Amino acid sequence: SRLKKYYPITAGLFRKTVGHVKAVDDVSFDIMKGETLGIVGESGCGKSTLGRTVMRVLDPTEGKIMFDNEEITQYEGSRLRSIRKNFQMVFQDPYASLNTKMRVGDIIAEPLTVNKMMSRQAAQDMARQLLERVGLRMEDAARYPHEFSGGQRQRVGIARSLALSPKLIVADEAVSALDVSIQAQILNLLWELQQEFGLAYLFISHNLAVVRHISKRVGVMYLGQMVELADKSQLFSNPLHPYTKALLSSAPSIERGAVREKIILQGELPSPSNPPLGCPFHSRCPKAMDRCRSERPALAELYEGHSVACHLY
Ligand code: SF4
Numbered sequence: 001s002r003l004k005k006y007y008p009i010t011a012g013l014f015r016k017t018v019g020h021v022k023a024v025d026d027v028s029f030d031i032m033k034g035e036t037l038g039i040v041g042e043s044g045c046g047k048s049t050l051g052r053t054v055m056r057v058l059d060p061t062e063g064k065i066m067f068d069n070e071e072i073t074q075y076e077g078s079r080l081r082s083i084r085k086n087f088q089m090v091f092q093d094p095y096a097s098l099n100t101k102m103r104v105g106d107i108i109a110e111p112l113t114v115n116k117m118m119s120r121q122a123a124q125d126m127a128r129q130l131l132e133r134v135g136l137r138m139e140d141a142a143r144y145p146h147e148f149s150g151g152q153r154q155r156v157g158i159a160r161s162l163a164l165s166p167k168l169i170v171a172d173e174a175v176s177a178l179d180v181s182i183q184a185q186i187l188n189l190l191w192e193l194q195q196e197f198g199l200a201y202l203f204i205s206h207n208l209a210v211v212r213h214i215s216k217r218v219g220v221m222y223l224g225q226m227v228e229l230a231d232k233s234q235l236f237s238n239p240l241h242p243y244t245k246a247l248l249s250s251a252p253s254i255e256r257g258a259v260r261e262k263i264i265l266q267g268e269l270p271s272p273s274n275p276p277l278g279c280p281f282h283s284r285c286p287k288a289m290d291r292c293r294s295e296r297p298a299l300a301e302l303y304e305g306h307s308v309a310c311h312l313y
């Protein structure tokens, strides 16, 4: 069933719950082995919460998470730890996510020794091989994170995420802090690793160009809801949801000669603690009708592989 992740809002001395932030509200999708699903949306739309909930770092408020035909939503303790090896995360800021007092060889080897999967020596050997695999040198194992550039640190973060041979990597704004030329290198590295290891990526970003580059399918989120989900080519050539159209129209176009009418969204992004009734986008939608203010549109497949949540269709 569809995923929900609500955070309670508390107030007063006794931290009474006065409402909920609906960070993820009724979202459903699947990711195939070796596939990249991009999730795009403005900051605060719930995409990071979605990634963490899928990995079972956060417990969903409602809904089911399936992995290899196995429902893992209720897993706890050692069962949860063993299934979680299949999921790794690559973060926006590798500097904040790497232990700066450790040598990178130890940083990469740590997941292997913590789980007592191999000896310290074997783990170190593997760390050196992983460093080479992500485009660094084996000798770099002896260096510390501050001795690397941002792009190199992201390579270290990727090497660490690969140590436990995951099946799914959740990349949350993984290249957003990097220069554009470095972004392309890291995206290419991720692509190569996907080909080699059959990895699936849930690639989360506010950056449409980056999502377009790496994804096979793309989901668009707005206020905790998935408003459109389609193959990349469909989504970019034939966007259906008024929010997707607005997003695409405001992104710099890299195709020569493509002239898109820029759609300016009226109004502020509403707070996820007080989302509008009906369609979450109605307060800013140029096509809003009466029905949109009271009735929430469900995500429905309009063409094969192209779903949209909008009363226009
Ligand atoms: Fe706009 Fe209505 Fe469609 Fe929502 S359901 S996107 S308000 S037209």
Ligand code: MG
Pocket (backbone or CB within 6 Å): 043, 044, 047, 048
């Ligand atoms: Mg985020």
